[in-house]
Amino acid sequence: MSVRSQANTIMRAIRVQLTGGPEVMESADVPVPQPKPAEALVKVSVAGVNAIDGYFRDGRFRTPLPFIPGQEGAGVVTAVGAQAKTVKVGDRVAWSGVLGSYADFVVSPEEHLVPVPETLTDQQAAAAMVHGLTAHYLVNDAHKLKAGETALVHAAAGGVGLLLVQMARAVGARVIGTASSEEKARLAREAGADEVIVFTKHDFEAEVKRLTDGKGVEVVYDGVGKATFEKNLNVMRLRGMLVLYGMSSGPVLPVDPAKLSEKGSLYMARTTLAHFTATRDELLARTRALFGMIAEGKLKLRIAKTYPLADAAQSHRDMEARKIAGKLLLIP
Amino acid sequence: MEVVEMAVPQPKANEAVVKLAASGVNFVDVYFREGRYKAAVLPFVLGQEGAGVITDVGAEAKSVKVGDRVAWTGVQGAYAEYAAVPADRLVPIPQAVSDQQAAAAMLQGMTAHYVSHDTYQLKQGETALVHAAAGGVGLLLVQMAHNIGARVIATVSTEEKAKLARAAGAHEVILYTHSDFEAETKRLTDGKGVNVVYDSVGKTTFEKGLNVLRPRGMMVLFGGSSGAVPPFDPVLLLQKGSLYLTRPTLVNYIATREELVARSGAVFSMIATGKLKLRIEHTYPLAEVQRAHRDLEGRKTTGKLLMMP
Numbered sequence: 228m229s230v231r232s233q234a235n236t237i238m239r240a241i242r243v244q245l246t247g248g249p250e251v252m253e254s255a256d257v258p259v260p261q262p263k264p265a266e267a268l269v270k271v272s273v274a275g276v277n278a279i280d281g282y283f284r285d286g287r288f289r290t291p292l293p294f295i296p297g298q299e300g301a302g303v304v305t306a307v308g309a310q311a312k313t314v315k316v317g318d319r320v321a322w323s324g325v326l327g328s329y330a331d332f333v334v335s336p337e338e339h340l341v342p343v344p345e346t347l348t349d350q351q352a353a354a355a356m357v358h359g360l361t362a363h364y365l366v367n368d369a370h371k372l373k374a375g376e377t378a379l380v381h382a383a384a385g386g387v388g389l390l391l392v393q394m395a396r397a398v399g400a401r402v403i404g405t406a407s408s409e410e411k412a413r414l415a416r417e418a419g420a421d422e423v424i425v426f427t428k429h430d431f432e433a434e435v436k437r438l439t440d441g442k443g444v445e446v447v448y449d450g451v452g453k454a455t456f457e458k459n460l461n462v463m464r465l466r467g468m469l470v471l472y473g474m475s476s477g478p479v480l481p482v483d484p485a486k487l488s489e490k491g492s493l494y495m496a497r498t499t500l501a502h503f504t505a506t507r508d509e510l511l512a513r514t515r516a517l518f519g520m521i522a523e524g525k526l527k528l529r530i531a532k533t534y535p536l537a538d539a540a541q542s543h544r545d546m547e548a549r550k551i552a553g554k555l556l557l558i559p
Numbered sequence: 560m561e562v563v564e565m566a567v568p569q570p571k572a573n574e575a576v577v578k579l580a581a582s583g584v585n586f587v588d589v590y591f592r593e594g595r596y597k598a599a600v601l602p603f604v605l606g607q608e609g610a611g612v613i614t615d616v617g618a619e620a621k622s623v624k625v626g627d628r629v630a631w632t633g634v635q636g637a638y639a640e641y642a643a644v645p646a647d648r649l650v651p652i653p654q655a656v657s658d659q660q661a662a663a664a665m666l667q668g669m670t671a672h673y674v675s676h677d678t679y680q681l682k683q684g685e686t687a688l689v690h691a692a693a694g695g696v697g698l699l700l701v702q703m704a705h706n707i708g709a710r711v712i713a714t715v716s717t718e719e720k721a722k723l724a725r726a727a728g729a730h731e732v733i734l735y736t737h738s739d740f741e742a743e744t745k746r747l748t749d750g751k752g753v754n755v756v757y758d759s760v761g762k763t764t765f766e767k768g769l770n771v772l773r774p775r776g777m778m779v780l781f782g783g784s785s786g787a788v789p790p791f792d793p794v795l796l797l798q799k800g801s802l803y804l805t806r807p808t809l810v811n812y813i814a815t816r817e818e819l820v821a822r823s824g825a826v827f828s829m830i831a832t833g834k835l836k837l838r839i840e841h842t843y844p845l846a847e848v849q850r851a852h853r854d855l856e857g858r859k860t861t862g863k864l865l866m867m868p
Contacts (some may be wrong), residue, residue: 368775369801465811466678471793481790484765484780484806492678492811495804497793502774502801 239540239559240330245295246286249543252329253297254536260327260334264310266553267337269320273353273533274328275299276542276555277386278475282494284543290326296539301343301353311337313507319343321352321514323360324501326393329539331559332461338507341514346522354528354554355390357500359517361472362390364503365448369496370468376445379435379462380477381455384411384552390447392418393526405431405440405455407549414529414552431455433516435462443467453477467492472498477525529553560592560605560638560848561827568636568643570617575646580658581842582637583608584864585666585695586784586853591635592852598635605848606637606866610661620646622816628636628652630823632665633810638848640868647816650823655831663837663863664699666809668826670697670781673812674705674757676825678805679777683708684752688744688771690764691784692729693720693861700757701727702835712747714740714764725839739831741762744771755779762786766795774800781807838862 230451236343242255258451260545264267274297283296301321314320320340327333343352365387366372378395382388383404395402396419404420406412412423424434433445443464450473459469487493504510520526531553533541541557570576588605601623610630613623623629629649636642652661674696675681687704691697692713693777704711705728713729715721721732730747733743752773758764759782768778780788796802813819829835841860851864 268629465814466807479793481792483790484788484804487804487806488808492807495796496801497796498775498801499797505774534571 238331239536240295241536242293242295243284246284251284252540259332262306262308262334264308265337266308266334267304267311267314267340268306268332268334270305271300271302271328271330271333271559272349273301274557275353275357276546276557277357279464281543281547283318284394295327295330298326299323299356300328301349314340318524321356322430323356329536329557334499342513343434344522347518350530350556351521351528353556355517355521357448358386359390360504361387362511363513363517364392364500365470365472366394366526369470369498370446372398372400372446377401377403377439379444379447380404381449381451383415383423386554387450389414389418389529390526392420403435411552422472432458432461446470451476452479460486460490460493463493466522467493469495470498531555533558562846567641570643572617572619573645574617575613575620575623575649576615576641576643577611578614578641579609579611579637579639579868581610582606582866582868583662583666584855584866588827589852589856604636604639607635608632608662608665609637609642610658622646623649630661630665631714638866650820653827654768655829656827659839660830660837662865664830665825665838667695668699669813669822670696672822672826673809674779674781675700675703677812678779678807679755681707681755684741686710686712687746688712688753688756690714690758690760692724695863696759698723698727698838699835701729706834707827712744712753717812720861741767741770752776760785761788769795769799769802772802777803779805788798839865842867
């Protein structure tokens with residue numbers, strides 16, 4: 228085999244052979260994957276780093292070993308399967324929910340690929356897919372937030388949080404955010420939060436009650452889980468909605484449904500992005516709306532740091548240390 | 560439960576005294592009688608629902624006057640000839656609605672109304688699964704869902720109850736004693752599932768109910784006739800399709816005077832126009848209260864039981 232053809236069939240990727248800490252992610256030469264009939268091969272220009280990548284890496288979420296982590300990215304289509312109809316070679320595309328994105332190339336079912344408009348960079352598109360689409364479905368669908376409502380947004384300076392705050396403000400809601408430090412509180416305020424509670428200094432339950440004259444909020448958006456659950460039930464007004472979309476502090480313990488009744492006929496949902504982009508139509512519509520907001524400057528992404536692909540382990544250490552506010556990206 | 564003679568209650572400043580024409584018999588009365596729910600003081604007069612005429616008003620009771628025909632729910636003391644009730648809990652009964660109808664509709668009618676119009680706002684073309692569809696709330700809920708234009712899949716325990724559910728407007732009825740409601744509901748929806756499950760049964764139906772919801776569907780758990788649902792892992796809601804759960808109670812859906820009046824008015828209007836048919840199964844004199852409770856707890860009844868003081 229010639230050197231040239233070998234260069235085309237071998238790529239650099241991050242590989243996990245055994246689950247564990249960030250150190251289990253190793254840089255490796257692996258074959259370039261081949262697209263199946265309804266798939267496309269994409270040259271990855273940017274891959275997003277997400278909490279879910281950590282869950283796959285440490286084994287909390289299971290997938291056959293070895294595997295290439297990463298669910299999100301942007302790049303250019305370089306080959307298509309025989310039956311692929313919606314994409315062609317040369318298209319700029321972005322995706323989420325496609326395992327294997329920490330690599331030079333990834334294959335994706337064509338229906339997961341969305342077009343990236345000229346007005347967006349690859350980095351913006353990659354940074355927006357998981358966090359942006361999540362913030363979008365939370366504000367527009369999981370609980371359709373309305374002008375005049377008050378929302379409590381936990382981890383308001385986090386990846387989803389900063390976008391959620393902006394979108395909530397854009398619909399005219401009042402936003403109370405929580406953050407762990409003054410520095411993060413400042414970022415949440417810049418994103419538009421009306422009030423920010425530094426929960427390491429103040430009890431968020433007491434503060435939310437004070438800030439709402441004892442009435443509580445219409446909706447709580449919670450990606451934190453275990454640590455915030457019980458108090459959340461105490462800060463919602465009658466018939467309020469708790470949307471659980473993550474569990475950065477660990478999974479919520481079993482819930483007695485009677486509590487929802489006792490605390491005022493409350494609702495709870497446990498949601499995930501896949502169910503809010505389940506059809507091609509919904510994925511495209513949601514992505515278009517999101518990319519439109521970015522292009523018009525209504526939604527500001529905060530890309531905190533980019534890493535060469537080989538430094539994936541460091542990106543996970545930084546993500547899990549929770550010190551960097553904003554999106555982390557890998558550049559293959 | 561014993562019948563006694565006692566002084567007619569005097570209204571406090573914000574109360575009115577009502578001469579009762581009819582009192583509703585409800586499971587909540589059984590729970591208070593048994594002590595599962597604790598009354599504020601013993602002895603006490605049972606009964607949470609009634610209709611009648613105002614005979615006396617307190618100094619600050621502005622929304623009502625002597626002679627008004629009124630109904631209420633959620634205030635203890637309706638198993639009596641007279642009851643003192645906070646004036647802001649009394650709603651006017653329109654002429655076209657009888658005292659018996661008003662008393663029969665307050666708790667179950669407003670419950671059916673809030674679960675189908677507010678807790679989950681059912682829409683035309685959606686599919687709802689209604690458990691215990693021939694029960695007190697069930698028969699009213701099926702009619703309201705049908706009137707909205709939703710497709711109703713009902714579960715019942717006997718052929719006779721199936722007939723009642725069908726007559727109320729259920730499109731499909733599952734005899735859960737003969738066939739598995741999970742499998743049947745999936746079959747009837749081509750595997751898609753339903754938009755909403757209305758469940759007042761609780762323990763025995765909860766988990767399977769989650770399995771028949773379509774993604775982003777809602778479980779409305781509004782009772783527990785088979786026992787309370789034990790604590791559950793919320794990740795189930797994720798795994799079964801980003802589902803919603805709520806555990807509502809009527810009191811939170813008639814919390815303001817405006818909402819109480821609007822909701823009771825909407826239910827009375829459905830009755831007056833014939834869109835909602837009540838099934839008043841039996842009336843008892845006050846002295847037969849024990850029999851009324853035995854009949855209710857025997858679960859052989861399929862309609863409303865009323866006492867006529």
